[in-house]
Amino acid sequence: MTLTRTLLSAVAVTAATLLLSPVAFAQAYPTKPVKVVVPFPAGGTTDILARLVSAKLTERLGQQFVVDNRAGAGGNIGTEFAAKAEPDGYTIMMGTIGTHSINISLYSKLGYDPVKDFAPLSLVAMVANVLVVHPSVPAKNVQEFIALAKSQPGKLNFGTPGNGTSGHLSAELFKTMTNTDLVHVPYRGSGPMLTDLLGGNVQFTFDNLPSALPHIRSGALRALGVTTPKRWPSTPDIPTIAEQGLPDYSATAWFAMYAPVKTPAPIVAKLNQEIDAILKSPDMKAQFDQQGAEPVGGKPEVLADLMKTEIEKWAKAVKASGARID
Secondary structure (H helix, E strand, O other): OHHHHHHHHHHHHHHHHHHHHHHHHHHHOOOOOEEEEEOOOOOOHHHHHHHHHHHHHHHHHOOOEEEEEOOOHHHHHHHHHHHOOOOOOOEEEEEEHHHHHHHHHHEOOOOOOOOOOEEEEEEEEEEEEEEEEOOOOOOOOHHHHHHHHHHOOOOOEEEEOOOOOHHHHHHHHHHHHHOOOOEEEEOOOHHHHHHHHHOOOOOEEEEEHHHHHHHHHHOOOEEEEEOOOOOOOOOOOOOEOHHHOOOOOOOEEEEEEEEEOOOOHHHHHHHHHHHHHHHOOHHHHHHHHHHOEEEOOOOHHHHHHHHHHHHHHHHHHHHHHOOOEO
16 A cells, blocks of 8 residues: 555656646756857848847846857748757747748748747847948939939849848839839848948848948948838938838838747747847847847737738738749
């Protein structure tokens, strides 16, 4: 009888331990470094924001959150890697409007599903894109740029951080609305693209404001207009494209953090809570403002709802532009 009771007691304890293990695991998490996948090269907006958030997560949680740049294919290589990673909380990623809303319509073959393969953690930031030109381009505003493009069809080349990025689709939308013939030159991220733009190898770009802003401030590039419906708070001196003759033009980029699907719910909740607190801190708000980004935060459901709306929106934009990548 005593042996039976002992065995039953042991089974009960084991069962209770198993039931509590996800919570206990989340309470202890993280116990080792966490990989933060950035599907673009260092120096671009995705990388900048990921490093800001990762540094704060490191401070708050006592383990290193290490950025891992895995660039290529418009963000698809790094995103697919993150989607297939072990769902244990030790691989997360910074996704973009491109990787998690646009690419599913733009690419005929995608190695991941932005909805089914990921657990949303938090919407990190909203960011304006900006139309910037090399100083050799004579246009001083959007209307002059449109006139120049129409006078030289097929002669103006625009670089973007890659196929499917918000910069790419911002330009495709601009082409459609202005009926201009502009040549797309995709790169493997903002860093190499901006290097070529600064060197005059391409004439203009639509890029995320945080990446382009240092060059705008230095005078190395000329900003013609932001892509948001209203002027961006951190750069009120740059007019919108909408107010320069294209009232219906609007394209706002966003960035968000994800974990692989099936990551334990308590870990998802813990990461969401920490990221949200980071984004709401005065220090982080100041750092984002300096970069030209607007921190957001909120529950994972906020991000899931945004994705649903954005996937539908950009599916229509991709179809209208005729852009398609096999």
